[in-house]
Amino acid sequence: MEMRKLAYLGPEGTFTEEALRIMSPDAERMPCPSVSAALDAVRREEADAAVVPLENSLEGGISSTLDELAWGQPLMIVAELLLPVRFSLLARPGTEIGHIKRVITHQAAQTQCRNFLARELPNAFVIAAASTAAAAQEVSLPGSPYDAAIGAAIAGEHYGLIEVASDIGDRSDTVTRFIQVTRPGPLPEPTGADRTSLVAYLADDHAGALLDMLSQFATRGINLTRIESRPTGDGIGQYFFHFDAEGHVSEARVGEALSGLHRISADVRFLGSYPRADGLSPRIRRGTTDVEFAEATEWLERIRKGT
Amino acid sequence: MEMRKLAYLGPEGTFTEEALRIMSPDAERMPCPSVSAALDAVRREEADAAVVPLENSLEGGISSTLDELAWGQPLMIVAELLLPVRFSLLARPGTEIGHIKRVITHQAAQTQCRNFLARELPNAFVIAAASTAAAAQEVSLPGSPYDAAIGAAIAGEHYGLIEVASDIGDRSDTVTRFIQVTRPGPLPEPTGADRTSLVAYLADDHAGALLDMLSQFATRGINLTRIESRPTGDGIGQYFFHFDAEGHVSEARVGEALSGLHRISADVRFLGSYPRADGLSPRIRRGTTDVEFAEATEWLERIRKGT
Amino acid sequence: MEMRKLAYLGPEGTFTEEALRIMSPDAERMPCPSVSAALDAVRREEADAAVVPLENSLEGGISSTLDELAWGQPLMIVAELLLPVRFSLLARPGTEIGHIKRVITHQAAQTQCRNFLARELPNAFVIAAASTAAAAQEVSLPGSPYDAAIGAAIAGEHYGLIEVASDIGDRSDTVTRFIQVTRPGPLPEPTGADRTSLVAYLADDHAGALLDMLSQFATRGINLTRIESRPTGDGIGQYFFHFDAEGHVSEARVGEALSGLHRISADVRFLGSYPRADGLSPRIRRGTTDVEFAEATEWLERIRKGT
Amino acid sequence: MEMRKLAYLGPEGTFTEEALRIMSPDAERMPCPSVSAALDAVRREEADAAVVPLENSLEGGISSTLDELAWGQPLMIVAELLLPVRFSLLARPGTEIGHIKRVITHQAAQTQCRNFLARELPNAFVIAAASTAAAAQEVSLPGSPYDAAIGAAIAGEHYGLIEVASDIGDRSDTVTRFIQVTRPGPLPEPTGADRTSLVAYLADDHAGALLDMLSQFATRGINLTRIESRPTGDGIGQYFFHFDAEGHVSEARVGEALSGLHRISADVRFLGSYPRADGLSPRIRRGTTDVEFAEATEWLERIRKGT
Secondary structure: OOOOEEEEEOOOOOHHHHHHHHHOOOOEEEEEOOHHHHHHHHHOOOOOEEEEEEEEOOOEEOHHHHHHHHHOOOOEEEEEEEEEOOOEEEEOOOOOHHHOOEEEEEHHHHHHOHHHHHHHOOOOEEEEEOOHHHHHHHHHOOOOOOOEEEEOHHHHHHHOOEEEEEOOOOOOOOEEEEEEEEOOOOOOOOOOOEEEEEEEEEOOOOOOHHHHHHHHHHHOOOOEEEEEEEEOOOOOOOEEEEEEEEOOOOOHHHHHHHHHHHHHEEEEEEEEEEEOOOOOOOOOOOOOOHHHHHHHHHHHHHHHHOO | OOOOEEEEEOOOOOHHHHHHHHHOOOOEEEEEOOHHHHHHHHHOOOOOEEEEEEEEOOOEEOHHHHHHHHHOOOOEEEEEEEEEOOOEEEEOOOOOHHHOOEEEEEHHHHHHOHHHHHHHOOOOEEEEEOOHHHHHHHHHOOOOOOOEEEEOHHHHHHHOOEEEEEOOOOOOOOEEEEEEEEOOOOOOOOOOOEEEEEEEEEOOOOOOHHHHHHHHHHHOOOOEEEEEEEEOOOOOOOEEEEEEEEOOOOOHHHHHHHHHHHHHEEEEEEEEEEEOOOOOOOOOOOOOOHHHHHHHHHHHHHHHHOO | OOOOEEEEEOOOOOHHHHHHHHHOOOOEEEEEOOHHHHHHHHHOOOOOEEEEEEEEOOOEEOHHHHHHHHHOOOOEEEEEEEEEOOOEEEEOOOOOHHHOOEEEEEHHHHHHOHHHHHHHOOOOEEEEEOOHHHHHHHHHOOOOOOOEEEEOHHHHHHHOOEEEEEOOOOOOOOEEEEEEEEOOOOOOOOOOOEEEEEEEEEOOOOOOHHHHHHHHHHHOOOOEEEEEEEEOOOOOOOEEEEEEEEOOOOOHHHHHHHHHHHHHEEEEEEEEEEEOOOOOOOOOOOOOOHHHHHHHHHHHHHHHHOO | OOOOEEEEEOOOOOHHHHHHHHHOOOOEEEEEOOHHHHHHHHHOOOOOEEEEEEEEOOOEEOHHHHHHHHHOOOOEEEEEEEEEOOOEEEEOOOOOHHHOOEEEEEHHHHHHOHHHHHHHOOOOEEEEEOOHHHHHHHHHOOOOOOOEEEEOHHHHHHHOOEEEEEOOOOOOOOEEEEEEEEOOOOOOOOOOOEEEEEEEEEOOOOOOHHHHHHHHHHHOOOOEEEEEEEEOOOOOOOEEEEEEEEOOOOOHHHHHHHHHHHHHEEEEEEEEEEEOOOOOOOOOOOOOOHHHHHHHHHHHHHHHHOO
């Protein structure tokens, strides 16, 4: 594959960089200060693609990514990766844990290391940075007011910090899901174990509107793997929805469900069909295979012609 | 229109003949001894079409018609008619009501005149004939063991009987729905106020199977105007279903609902799309017009191509 | 058990009598000329109970029984029986099949012996009687215009007829479901394999009204074993529904489903909870056992009290 | 009302303090460094209640509040408030906008002022603080590395900062919803315009599990005003749900829906029934009023007794 340039949520040393290195080892890397900046680099054709986090098994959806995909100029997800997340307490060489008074890290990392902080650094003041790598960078600066950062081990290596403690997350099985995003174009081929992401906006806020949306999937036997409500910004009680569904839009049942959703929604934005990182194939319900759809369509054509 | 030959549930003088005369005044009429015989005449190309009763507002579905349409060689409904039903007590000239001991009529007519019979002829013995006209014919025969028939006034005229009492039904607003049936061929054009009839067989008898069927209609915003369960003959608890739905199969929402039903059912038999006798146009729900279906299909094609 | 008097659809020799003899061998039997008459005998306290047919695996619901239960003074089903139905061609001693020109039988029997009649008696004229036993009785009368009856073998014995042919039904597995009906009173105890019958009238004829009704059952995990739409008599397109559901009304999930149905319907008539003839126990879905209902109720009381 | 002590998300000068002052003007105020700390103060009985943000019309649910309510020791929502949010750019006296290089604020505020920052401070470095008031406090400290904070005007007043720019949010209609939380106890009385909050955990991750949950509400005619999926922490694809429903748990339809949800879920946590800040009364669907529930219950008792 040709050399490509991938933007990502930087700076160097973030978990996102780690994800990018696994997904596209040979790509040229372009760190960006925020999710928005990484996605804008793709939109402005300064990068071929971007890698950003979409959700975390502990913290949930990454709001900035969700909202950028929903509202910004359209982009398309072409791949995903699940990355176990391990946090380390990083400090300048020579620092002892007993002297750590001010810690900097990303807010999500703070939440995920809540127990460690309460137990080991009960009196430390914790401040939030834009990313865990930015926190490590900040600590590495001469004259930094911070004594330690929480972040990935590779961030420590990158910025010359030591690991005062490792694997300090409350849970050892935390996973972050990263996505690779490009400008709209040809879709990845279906593999039999695919996922389709989309965003739907309610046509009106009637009782049961979400139930109607879910019925469009259920009627075609499609399982949803993620549902996320997000505010539209038009006042409390106004939401739109992120959906991840099993299957590829080229499959009949997925296509018909999306068409149905499109008809009853104010708007639907398709975010992509791409191979699932976990490789799980859906259990396809009776009457929803492509063959059965084709037969039904053929049957319909026959009866419409009266033959 | 050219001269056509129409079979119907005879003999002459039935309500069905009355319906046929209204639907096709110029047709050649071919009375048949049963619904099956009338429909078989069409199947064997001895008649161009048949007129038979489908349901009665008091008695419900006419089982013989429902089962013939479901199981026999396929036919297609092309028109319907709603006919008010008025019953008369018919007897040979000179008969007085006080002398009537034995009455013959069709079972449905007996039920619909229950109150009259209990009040005016409490001791009469009532026997069932294949049709009300057959009953009138029977009474008209010399040496008939029956004193009176219950049937249409025109049956009385036809067989030389007098009306001992008229309009003897328990309700004055009883209506029978008749259908005109042909061999499969080009469908009647959509008029905007159409009905679609079909029969569906459950794929398996799981809890909620009927709910799944109804959801195929509801998801596309289609109202059902009649549902009739009928035994498959394979034992108590095994049913298939007759549905009448609003709309014409050439409309997108009806077509997709039928396709969906076809996919999840063991079998679906299309019985026709034809103008409603009551001329009522359906209230079409948001997102289910042909235009909206076309837009959704176009949108789907665009996203599948990634453009 | 004390001696009881049971009305049934007579005359002697009907399949209904056969069912009654099996259900209540020691009861005094009271034949009645029609389903209505048998049920009225119970209503007027002339009989303790009545046995009538409810549905047939080939012909479907018995309209007169369905409508009597729905509209007449309320009665309660306390037991059911499934009886295989075998038809014989019955004639006066000495009759040969080649001489049979006029056959009398009940309309349902005619339908169920359609193939035999077409094959063996293609030219015979078939007339309908009120019951198969009445047909046998008619044939047995001196001077009867009929040559043969179709009915139960015991009807032949009873009326001195011979079996010209036996087991002449199109299918050998036809079954009729009979019910035993009393005046309302204490319900039969739940057995773990029960059925609950009821009738529900739509509150209004909105699209999806039946779907709403079925959802009341589905939400509580209740499987329906029979659904029958019947016309209300108020014009084509106006229906009410007979439902048979798994379970006993004393069970929480059945009770709540019936309450829910009652709230959204114009009216619901409870027709009884009684042991299933087939002894099948329902597969109870997670979250719908009596224990789970009791826990949920207790939980609700706690949170309402804020404790 | 007696003097009460209310914990809140501090420090002094936060929007939360503003909300608290409106909800409980006479209460003693106890600022806490985090949502967790404020809620823990109530749990440990150091405060009578806490005021914390629950969701923002632009940013969505406040994860820390949602997760604390779901997982921590149970608490109960007793009131809510909707507060318009206006942001100011706050700096030490004498600061000019052209000299601002480093801005500190809460991450949500950064997102909500994205356009202002891009337009007016395109080159500024923005770092995240735990709250907007903490950011203002930080800027007010001698030797602070930050030039400006984004926060509430009252935070500026409180910490001796000037407003360099005011009303700098991207939208002028942004609203935050605050809740007042106590230890579990007697519920607020129903007012006719109430909201009920709860958290439900899926029993198993079958296709349609969320649809089943929503059906429990729909079957009882209950409108949901908010749905929020949150990860359980047990891996990508494992969610639980926050629901806000119309009505008070003391109402029959709400109670039955919650009982139903409890039966089919692994667990349900009730978070409270309390007056809606917007005072909107729900449109109650036919068959779901308390009177109709009482009638249905009474009817059920009658039929169970067979009377």
